[in-house]
Amino acid sequence: METKRFNRALAVIIATGMLVACSSGETPEETPTELTLITHGSFSLADDTFDKFTADTGITVKFHELGSAGEIVNAMNLTKNNPVGDVVWGIDNVFAAQAIESGIVSEYASPLLTAHEAPFLLKGYETWMTPVTSGDICLNYDDSWFAASDSDYGPPTSLADLKNPYYGPLIAIPAASTSSVGVGFMLATIAEFGEGGYEDFWKQLVANGATITSGWSEAYYGEFTAGGDGDKPIVVSYGSSPAYAPTTRAVASTCFSQVEYAGLVTGTKYPTAAKQLIDYLLSDNVQLQIPDEMYVFPVTDVALPADWEENALKPGSALNIDAALISQKRSEWLQAWTEIVFG
Amino acid sequence: MVASLDRNRLWLITGIPVAVFVLAFFYYPLANILGTGFSSLSDTGVESLLTSRLLAATARTIFYSLSATVLSVLFGMPLAFLLYRVRFPGQRILRSLVLVPFMLPTIVVGLAFRALFRSNGALGFLGLHESATAVVLALTFFNIALIARSVGSSWARLDYRQEDAAASLGATPFQVFWSVTLPNLRKAILASASLVFLFCATSFGLVLMVGGVRASTIETEIYLQVFSFGNLGAAAILATLQLVIVLVLLWVTRGSGYNLGVDAATSVRKFTVRNLPILFASLPGAVLILVPLGYLVFRSFSYEGSFGFGNFVQASAEGVWDSALASVTIAIASSAISIPLALFAAISLSRRQIPGAVGGWFNTALLLPLGASSVVLGLGLLLTASNLGIAGWWIIVPLAQGLVALPLVLQTMLPALKSIPSRRLEAAASLGSGPVSSLFRIELPSIRPVVLVSIGFALATALGEFGATSFLARPGQITLPVFIYQAISSPKPGSFGVALAAAVILTVLTVTVLVVTEYGFRKVGKSANVGK
Incomplete structure (x- = not known):
């Protein structure tokens, strides 16, 4: 009995999935109720980090983890036609050019970037992605x-x-x-x-x-x-x-x-909202947490924790x-x- | 109405839902990803494969898997006897404890084995650091439970009369075991040994961690091709090679006729002094399970140079209990998928009306998910789910976990269901009992202990799962294995201790869940019997 009910549920799932997949034709862009942020395995931020974003825009942020930077790029390449998210967090400078060349991210660098973040821009592709962490x-x-x-x-x-x-x-x-x-x-x-x-x-x-x-x-x-x-x-x-x-x-x-970038996923249905989310990733709400949550440096000039000021080696004149x-x-x-x- | 159901079609009716499930969640995603891989194949992709490294990796895969399978059987058999063939107090907790290695995240087990075998480690004097022996031992550590529990549950149901008769005719205990017991258990041993082989053949992280990064196997080569070289075509070839090896193995160990002289209601005897030699024989297996676990528990209590609960306090602060809750919820959801499906499959495959060839192929088809590369399957599930637009759905992860648990649960149930003596069923039929009513009145009640064992496997698989579903969205919360991976990958002070504490919590949680379900179901079963 249980299995029968389960299979009926399964049929509904697959059917609905197909409907969703088929009905996503070209329609004028609307404000979505939620956006999905593709992340790597080390991604971590406090639960209330995106509350302000939700309050400002009415959009809830969901997450989809795809492993390491290399795994993200390969997995996104595979799902290019039906991307599983709207914004991607954590493609680093090792994989960023590959991500751009293979077309899985579209050109967008946040207008909120200032001269302070300039050293972190991807050389040769400065306008393509937005740096979010450095290390x-x-x-x-x-x-x-x-x-x-x-x-x-x-x-x-x-x-x-x-x-x-x-x-x-x-x-x-x-x-x-x-x-x-x-x-x-x-x-x-x-x-x-x-x-x-x-x-x-x-x-x-x-x-x-x-x-x-x-x-x-x-x-x-x-x-x-x-x-x-x-x-x-x-x-x-x-x-x-x-x-x-x-x-x-x-x-x-x-x-x-090693600089990590946020990118606009090619094929997102909500590019305008996705760009707003990328901008939000540069806000203090996100950047202040980066040292303690993800153990790398922020890119903006927010204050660092005391033990970081004291002992950590700040990124700068490194090999590249x-x-x-x-x-x-x-x-x-x-x-x-x-x-x-x-x- | 049910009694009038055509006896000849019961195998078909129960088999179809299972077939639909594996087609949708295994064969279709696999075909999808292999197709994508092969269509992207280029000459350079093929050339990059033709290295001596690949040959060595293939040989190593087979060597590791075969050795670990043999060792798991040797170490697991005495444990199977102790845990299921005799009775003693505290047995149920031990039965759950042997399952712990099976669900521990590989990164934790890998670190424990590395720490033990490193030159300055507790077992450093053995000189096994990054050796093939260390890999085989680590793989065996993972899989002893499979042999102990599934062979044990069949052993518990063997009739003592045959053994007693042989003994009374003057056979030594070894002769009795060799010529009476072993032949009766042959099928159960083969079934679970095949599973062990499949698990070992697709093991990824553990091999790299314990054997060193040079100890490449087919599975590690697949990872390398996909993620380092971006060569999905080469990975598709390797994944196919892996499937061929697995299919050959399944063909070699495929079952012939199966007819045990078993009566379901055998009551298990108490442990006596006569069983002492078996207690000694089970020591190597017990030591292999307990030493790494002991190390983990010990390390989880050492905090900033002293002994205490510091790691656990820090783990609580970082949300380990939320993760524990998420793990249990998902494990129960996925078991609710895999158990009924496995039961359906077992019923279908155990009907005598199922055509032999169909049964053989169906059984193999249901086993194959265990032998497929988890990297390739993970990508296949992601590709398929994204095409259907359902990649972020909550139910996807329990479904994928159910798929991984299904073969395991099925291979535990099937031998038991097949071993019900046909004379009992014929007797029931001659008294007018239809196939459905004898299924519910005779067959299912008589395999209840085996169903309990399978529930254990289903839950443990889900609680520890981290592989095939790693590219699917994790529903809402972070499960314990994910929590452990995140902690262990973080350079934050004390996070290594947090990971170990979480691993110990996962261990305790698993044992608790297993004991509670086993005990709870047993009670339900008993009261149902009273009701009749």
Whole structure:
């Protein structure tokens, strides 16, 4: 009986779904009652964050999580004809050019952006997406470990230092094949050593016995001396990580800039309302929460929490690669990286 | 009216809803995504596959899965005996406890195994860090419960008389087990071992975390092709390869005739000194389950260098209880989908009127969802749901979870339903009982313990689910596994401890839900019997 009722419900679901899908022809734009924000897995904001937006516009905000930045872009590409949301949050500079070139986001940079946010705009595509968070992927080390060590070597001060066999057994790195932090670090080595030199760097690192983990959590909480039970005093993490682990430092010269963008989803039925939502993402209601909720920096000039002011490495003069070049070469670089590291 | 129902068509009537369900939620989305993949296939896409890495990944997939399956059977069988073939106080809690590994998020289990085997870890002296052995042990940890519970529930229903007769004729306990018990359990063991193999063959996160990032399998190669290289075509080829391996396995282990001399109402004997050797034999399995769990519990109580409830307090502040509620709600909704469907499927497949070939293919078709790449299936469900404009609907996630649980629940129920002696049904028929009334009066009541076991599997699958539905909208709230993933991915101070505390809460919650349902259903069943 239960199953019968269930199947009837199922039939209704499918039928309604088809009706919804078929009836969505071209009609003049109306104000929607709700908008869907596509997000990544680390997206987190207080429950009442969008209350003011709802009060101002009458629109409720719903969320649809699609995994990491890379997963978002691939999943959105797949659902291009029937997008599952109106605005996307969290495509970073590694994937932004690909998202633009494949047409899954439409051109819109919020008019609320000021000179302060200018450094975060996507080079070559400045008018296409709106920066919402900023941060760096950097080498972190445990200062107390090196202070207690009787070795001649201190903590590394550059990426080139890591070629020294001494550091090999001391470092944990998230893999570029499965981790967005890992991709950022691979790009840092390409920015530093060039396309001709980064392969040798990685061969050396692997030969020296560096630990490569599948994700950031395994590296930081599993392997890092200051993160959990680990025995590696060097780890690839965020520039903001020292805000939470005062005995650690981030090495400024090793940082790769990671900016996350909000984009207008191509094919949304409500572009006007979606643009309003993108503008709202730059408001203090959202930006003030970013450090404590998502552990990256805001893009606007809102005040930072005290421990961030004190210990976190502010994003700025980090290593960078042109977004269009990343989009063009990323897969090729990763292929080479995979062959070196996986053997 | 029901009694006049044509006996020959009952298998069809019960089978059709199930077929519609798997067609709509598995085969159609799968065909959709594979079709998209193959149509985007380019020469370079194929070339990028033809590496020695792929061959190694295929070999590794088969090796890991086979080893873990054999080990799960070896470790799980003594536990099956202890938990179901004898009686002792506290047994029901232990039965629920063995299911815990099955629903723990892989990231937590992965971290626990890494921490144990790392050179400075508690088991570092074994030298198993990032080894194939470590992966096989971790996969076994996940799957012992499957063997223990589903073989156990069949074992509980075996008639003691055959074994007693053999023993009285002078057979040693081992001879009795080997030549009487084992043949009777063969089908149940094969059925659950196939499931273990399927789970292992599509395991993704655990392999990478425990085996190291170089330990690639077909499933990890699929992920790499889709998300790192944006090569959906190559992923479609790999996913097809995976399905072929799975189909070959299912064909090899497919069942022949099945006829146990079983009487449903066997009462299970008490644990005695004679069972001590089995208690010892079950130790390796118990140790493998308890050590990582013990580590998790221990770590969850260490907070800022001392022992206490700090992690739990912080987890409460971050909304772990809301997540717990969301998890339970969704788990119940998805079980309400998978249990009736599995029961329908089991009824259909156990009718003697079902043509042999149809039954064989139908059964395989219902198992296949477990052997499909969860990355590919997840994308397929997303693609299909977005085409239908229903991607954000609440019911989608319970439906997808129900799909994942269906094969598991079905394979637990089916052997029991098939093993009801035909003479009982014939006797009922000769007394004028129609197929429907003997189904409700004889068959279903006699498999009640097995249904309880299946409800456990259905709930545990849903409570721990994180894979195939990861691209579908999560309804309203964050479930516990999602909460754990978010906490563990966050650099916030203490968030690692919060994740461990949430994992322990998930464990306690699961055991509670399982004990309550098992106990509750048993009571309902008893009072219903009294009513007759």
